[in-house]
Amino acid sequence: MPASRSAGPGPxxxxxxxxxxxxxxxxxxxxxxxxxRTPAELDAMVERRAAGLPLEHxxxxxxxxxxxxxxxxxxxxxxxxxxxxVGHAIALAREAFAxxxxxxxxxCLAADSGGALAPxxxxxxxxxxxSGAAGAAVAAALxxxxxxxxxxxxxxxxxxxxxxxxxxxxxxEGDLYDPLPTALRDRIxxxxxxxxxxxxxxxxxxxxxxxxxxxxxxxxxxxxxxxxMRRVTAAAPLWLAPGxxxxxxxxxxxARQAAGILARGGLIPRVASSSEMNAxxxxxxxxxxxxxxxx
Ligand SMILES: C[S@@+](CC[C@H](N)C(=O)[O-])C[C@H]1O[C@@H](n2cnc3c(N)ncnc32)[C@H](O)[C@@H]1O
Numbered sequence: 649m650p651a652s653r654s655a656g657p658g659p660x661x662x663x664x665x666x667x668x669x670x671x672x673x674x675x676x677x678x679x680x681x682x683x684x685r686t687p688a689e690l691d692a693m694v695e696r697r698a699a700g701l702p703l704e705h706x707x708x709x710x711x712x713x714x715x716x717x718x719x720x721x722x723x724x725x726x727x728x729x730x731x732x733x734v735g736h737a738i739a740l741a742r743e744a745f746a747x748x749x750x751x752x753x754x755x756c757l758a759a760d761s762g763g764a765l766a767p768x769x770x771x772x773x774x775x776x777x778x779s780g781a782a783g784a785a786v787a788a789a790l791x792x793x794x795x796x797x798x799x800x801x802x803x804x805x806x807x808x809x810x811x812x813x814x815x816x817x818x819x820x821e822g823d824l825y826d827p828l829p830t831a832l833r834d835r836i837x838x839x840x841x842x843x844x845x846x847x848x849x850x851x852x853x854x855x856x857x858x859x860x861x862x863x864x865x866x867x868x869x870x871x872x873x874x875x876x877m878r879r880v881t882a883a884a885p886l887w888l889a890p891g892x893x894x895x896x897x898x899x900x901x902x903a904r905q906a907a908g909i910l911a912r913g914g915l916i917p918r919v920a921s922s923s924e925m926n927a928x929x930x931x932x933x934x935x936x937x938x939x940x941x942x943x
Contacts (some may be wrong), residue, residue, distance in 0.1 A: 661694050668698035668832045676703055683707040702857045714784035720808045722774035724866035726781035730842055732927035733897050735774070736920060737840050738805075738895050740931075741786060744770035745793040771832065771889070774798040775824060775841040775880060778866060780809030780817070782840050787816035799827050802865055823881050824876075836887050839894045843876040845869040845902065873902055874909060881913040881932065888915075891936040898928050904932045 654822045661680065674687030676697065683706075684690035684762060697706045704710040704725045710717050711728040711770035713734055719725050748768050770793060777798035783847035787796050796817035799805050806821040814817055820827035846867050851859055858867060869876055877896050884894045907930050915932030 661690075664694055664698050667698070670697065679703065679707060686735070690768050700856055700860065702861055705916045710779070710781070712781040712787065714929060715781075715788055717779050717781045717784060718808055718811050720778050720804055722861065722863045723802070723805050723808045724778040724862050726779055729927035730782060730897060731924050732920075732925045733784070733840065733842060733895055733929045734782050736929055737782065737786050737838050737895055739888065740788045740895075741770045741772050741790055741794055744889075744892070748837075750920045769793060769795045770837040771835050772796050772838045773828065773832065773836050773840065774817070774886075775839060776800055776843045776876070777809050777819070778802075780812040780819065782786060782842060783809070783817055784812045786838075786840070787813065791816075797828060797832065799824070802863055804863070805866070824879060828887070833887055835889050837886060837889050837892045839880075839888060839892065840879045840891060841877070841894060842897045843869065843880060845873045845875040845877065845896075847871060847896055860890055872905070873899070874906060877906060879908055881909050881915070884932065885914045885934055890934055891914040892934050894932040894934075896930050896932075898930055899930050901929055903928045907932075 662679040663671045665676055670676050675818070679760060680693045680697065681688060684693050688776060693706050697703060702725050704719045705721050708718060710719045710725050713731050717726055721790065728836065748770055772786055772794045774780060777783055777800045780798050783796055783798045797820065798809050798813055798817050799820040799822060801823050803821060806819055809818045844865065844867050846854065846869055848868055848871055849869050854867065881894065882894070888894060894910065900921065903919045907919055910917040910930060910932035913932065915934055917932045919930050919931060921928040
């Protein structure tokens with residue numbers, strides 16, 4: 649049972665949170681009260697939050713696309729801005745499913761020619777999945793219309809993603825594409841890759857909640873922040889279906905350079921951004937196969 653539900657948060661809790669620098673102390677106090685099962689647990693939670701632990705790590709979950717996503721200690725807390733990328737991924741996966749259902753999708757053709765995977769489903773991969781939040785949101789929107797895989801190099805993230813994606817995805821552990829089934833080559837319709845993209849020199853400028861409590865492998869994207877993205881892009885044409893899409897999140901400043909990397913990798917890039925959500929997504933599309941002469 650929650651520590652106390654009826655009245656508003658105790659002034660003591662709000663004061664402690666406010667003194668620790670929590671801007672939304674009232675709201676956070678309500679959340680902590682709802683999450684704690686006993687007064688002692690509540691006290692411990694307030695203590696951890698006041699010490700700087702991200703609220704999501706204290707309560708054990710984050711809200712993302714209207715879902716409650718489990719987030720274990722050290723695992724990257726899904727950011728609300730990533731909902732923008734997810735919106736694009738859902739739209740593209742829906743299109744891929746429609747094409748597949750009509751029998752024109754590449755994934756269908758592969759399945760028909762003896763592939764092991766189920767036909768008539770769009771193939772979606774959440775690479776560098778962290779908690780699996782993006783994949784979970786796409787699965788919640790499209791259900792049986794997609795075949796979903798997720799992968800991450802961090803065992804803690806993989807454990808977390810397996811909980812969040814238990815019913816909807818196969819979750820693999822390893823470096824980028826290494827752990828994916830080879831049957832997915834040439835077959836991915838939508839490749840979500842919210843990779844780390846903070847330049848190494850700027851990691852120290854992140855809020856303490858991120859730089860002290862999230863794994864460095866989730867944040868540091870190398871000198872210009874685009875190292876992991878470069879590696880993802882280099883192999884993307886091997887894994888994407890013709891006409892399939894790679895979606896990466898970047899900062900506004902990185903978008904042009906990222907689009908250039910995708911173009912040099914053989915993908916057709918476009919940039920989508922939302923000032924309201926402070927979000928930028930670069931989408932690279934593998935050119936569709938040319939139809940055979942006379943075919
Ligand atoms: C910015 S976090 C994003 C997590 C998740 N996609 C999200 O949006 O909440 C980046 C993730 O990439 C993973 N990662 C970093 N390098 C990786 C690699 N070489 N192979 C697989 N995963 C990697 C990290 O462990 C981390 O979970």
